[in-house]
Amino acid sequence: MTDLLRHDPQIIAAGVGLFAEAVSAQAVPVTTVDWRPPMAGTEQDLARVIADPRRAAANAEAIRRMLAVRANLVDVVPAGELLGLQPGRFLHAGPPLRWEHASGPMRGALMGAAALEGLVDRPQDAERLFASGAGVSLEPCHHHGAVGPMAGVVSPSMWMFVLEDPATGARTCCSLNEGLGKVLRYGAYAPEVLERLRWMSGSLGPLLQAAVRAHGPLDITAIIAQMLQMGDEGHNRNRAGTLMLLRELMPEMITSGADAEEVAVAARFIGGNDHFFLNLVMPACKLTLDAARNIPGSTLVVAMARNGTEFGIQVSGTGDQWFTGPAQVAEGLFLGGYGPEDANPDIGDSAITETAGLGGFAMAAAPAIVRFVGGTALDALAATQRMYEITLEEHNQFTVPILDFRGTPLGIDVTKVVRTGILPQINTGMAGKVAGVGQVGAGLVTPPAVVFPAALAALASAAPAL
Amino acid sequence: MSIDHVEVRSGAYADSVTLMRVSRRVGRLEGVGAALVAMASELNLELLAGMGFAPPRHAGINDLLVAIRAQDEDALQAALATTAEALTARPAASASAGDVPAPRTVGAASRSVGGGALVLLSLPGQYVFAEAVDAVESGRDVMVFSDNMPLAQEVRLKEIAAEHGRLVMGPDCGTAVVRGTGLGFANAVDPGPVGIVAASGTGAQQVLTLLDAAGVGVSALLGVGGRDLSTAVAGRSTVTALDALDADPDTELIMVVSKPPAAEIAAAVRAHAATLRTPVQFALLGRGRPDLTAAVEAALNALGRAVPRWPSWGTGDTPAARPGALRGLYTGGTLCDEAMVIASEALGAIRSNIPLEPEWALPDSLRAPGHLMIDFGDDALTVGRPHPMIDPSQRLARIADEAVDPECGVLLLDVVLGHAAHDDPAAELAPAVRAGRETARARGAELPVVISLVGSERDPQGTSRQAETLRDAGAEVFASNAQAVRHAVSLLTPGGTR
Amino acid sequence: MSTSAKTAKHRHTDHPDVLPAGVAQGVRDLLEDTPRVAHILGTFPTAVYLSVRESAGGAARTRVFALLTADAIRLPCGLVLGVPSSRICLPDLVNAGPVVLGGGALRLGPHTVTGARTLRTRMVVDGAPLAGQIAEAGARLRAIERARSGLPGLDLPGLLAPALRGRREAQRVSRELVGRGPGLTPAGDDVLAGFLVAATAFRLDTDMLLDAVLDRAIGRTPDLSAQLLRHAGAGEGLPQVQTLLTVLTAARPIGPALDAVLRIGHSSGYALASGVHAAAALAHNAARHRRTVRPSPSTGRRGS
Known part of the structure; x- marks a missing residue:
């Protein structure tokens, strides 16, 4: 029963200003909605999806499942062993991709990985191999419970963090972070890049494996919750998270029996690489979002990922279908003499952090990040506040101090994106577009708008006729 | 021939983001080929080398590196000055940290507003569904002023509202009064014992204002939208509104104001009304049925209140009837409808853009000989312009036209006051009335102008002042539309159009 | 509030003329009466209390009313603005010039507060209070009393029941409660206000008690409190009290409604709620005694 007649009214008004003014003139408080038309041509699909009797319950269930997930780091294992990956099979970031459409940094990373796996002697030789397709295959990380930053290339000899939700036993994984500068994930394949990767496989991986196994399950969700209180947003800034991880693992690294010099090198590498923890935030986010997959009627975005050519999203209510559009070039600041013309379009699975309410969505927790695009701390606040417009819920553990510990905006709703035209804001690094260059800058980017009406149309056709 | 300047400044720390911004700004200066302002980390020293600069000999992580390639000495000095300036610059605060951007959807607005808020929507009809669903899903009642919401969406919206125990007023709900607050086009009335459920806007306003004239207040007026009592919508909102009023201890009598609904819906609503503790009186408008004034009089009788003499201004003795056509120019659809029902009993066919009979339809020109009535508030006439209750220009032009038409025997007009209506309609209408009567006089005719004035004493425009202004312009003014129409008809000889 | 905060607020507040x-x-009657000068009794961020002299049946008396912001407690003597105290500075408003009430408006120097609509402040209930609800409210109130003083509270129903029956008892109770306690609305007055407003709503005969209370109140309790007692006697009270009355007659959880009353003021809420509870208890006994509640003029038409 409505209690309309029991309270003195307050009004929320959208539309003709005159009516809101007429209410104000009666000494009634009015909140005005800054309404604007939805994305063009979406009225029919919007009505049908919003009318879908399954939607509200499906979205509530999706959120419930997401908030129930705890991500524990349980193991560190080579990809070949973990995923049954044979030499010649490569995982990559983003939606499915063919070599002929692959961008410079993606090609560079694949070529480097081919050399790492010994398929070719020199990375440059791999171009012919991939072009011919003989004995090689490319598959998205997301199809294997994995995520990878930037090019996201995973080959059998790379070691992976393994995360598990203790309640369900669900698992995700991600490679180890190589650091900044000239690195494989940005498409660099110079000898020192491959050298570092070999050291990671030969020394760092086994050392971390011993430490994690000795430590027992390590609660990554708890570290993420803390890092947000310490100026990290979990995508472009992971400094506090990295140091907390190191604090957790250091005793077990020391007691692992490894040579002290080896431990020192590893500790220096991790501590000096502010992004090391990114590769744990990402699979934690994927573990959370995977729990919300495949709920019929749900309009929740469960993945946003880019392969350097295309940007793709997946939605809970439409299964494994990708909705793709051309990847955009980020706006931001460039290293050294690089400029926008040197930057590759957006690349990487790391937008999984935004999909789970971190990164650009938690910008207000990390005001330093917004200056990458020439903004102010207030822009960081506004960015997070804007994301509440397109999300279903506020996170119950990840909170933003400056917003009075309000939960981060969680659960992108396709219908809200289409209605408001507000696109998810992603913090990202920028790779050089020429294979082998590496990182050229960092900045902000959004998905191509077209992916949301496309996903909405698919949701509409899966919904009962109105 | 360019100049390479490489300088190491010890102990001059700045964060990397600031330095990226400085580098970018200096690098873009005229006459500067390349610039790197950065801490002298290993990575940055590599970058410097990559840009073709000669690396400095002694530089460490705590030193600031300033490297500029300029085309000449002047450009270099300018670049160095810019560097110094950019390194010391601090952004000016542009906004306050407490500012929260305006919400973009009803759902977002709902998060920031406490309980008990009502959502008022007047968006274009094709978009309003999503916002209305947001409202009921966030546990709020909603009034949808917009028309043109597809029927299937209305049905679904009301289903969702029922799941959440919420009331949907509308779509196409022009009027509501909740706890003394007028929403949409509504009159200012005092709290009192009558609750109104209305499928019609201006019809409900007539009921409000007559009750006000009788000194009887209103507990609430809940609009339900013009289609609620159709077979498809099946009175969903009407039933919810009836229940809300029945549960309201202030409401002693409920009036349902509507056009006659589909028979099975009428039966279902009556059956539901019979289960309530509060008496329900139906005021269903149509031919052969009591008019709104009679319905209000019946309600007053039921409450044991005296029926007053309905106010009128400037009404003298009725002169002898004369031939001529009745020309009704209305802004309120239900008032126009009621006028046609009453007038057609005496005068027969009345042409209209909202005709009682299909064959009485006016052409798009809105011109025809004989009796006619135009509803200027009809959807077809308000596309892309404000409602005539706000913008009188269309009707004013027509009044001038009628004044020169020798066939026009009586002008019948409505004026609807209240919240959201024009703030001084008499000021616009009085000169037009005066001019119209003078025009008629110039052609040797006396043109009576009869006005039904729908307003309550507390309306922002002031009913008495409006009435007096119109009376002084020569109009006869009635608080009851039915009385106004009967008076206008009495001025004409039946069937006497020339 | 610090002075600097006040100054900052002032700078951001651009008061419209109307x-x-x-x-x-x-x-409403006071607002529409002939204009007269009003005096400021007290100024707070959300409320300004003002008084005018009016003659009632030949005797001059003080009538108190309040100008309230949207976030203030909604006193039944209030003119309630549509804006919260964060967006308007009441002290500036009332100090802008002479204050005149009447003729349909409250004029404050260049500013005019108009009566845009009428707020329902008269309590309305549908039926008699339910035994279970009364018991639950009583238990919660006793728990608070014990927590505060460690002692069981006054037996208010026992104290007040005779005051409805005899003039001398009514006067005795008035002497005991009116003006008792500190503040703008002493606790004794709050108890009586809660009792009177609820008893009126539940259609108990309060005439003798009300006469005695108002008689006693002259000069013995602050003008604002005396005014609120007059409103209570007319069945006019706070929205929180209305909600509590509604819940007392319905099988709905009583906690939220009671808590809302308890949150009013520093201790006023507890006193008000105790008075309401006492009236409900007496109304329930009276109804049981009669088997049925006497139909009131306002619900007499219902075919219940």
């Missing part, structure tokens, strides 16, 4: 306000039912 401010619409909702007018409590019981103040």
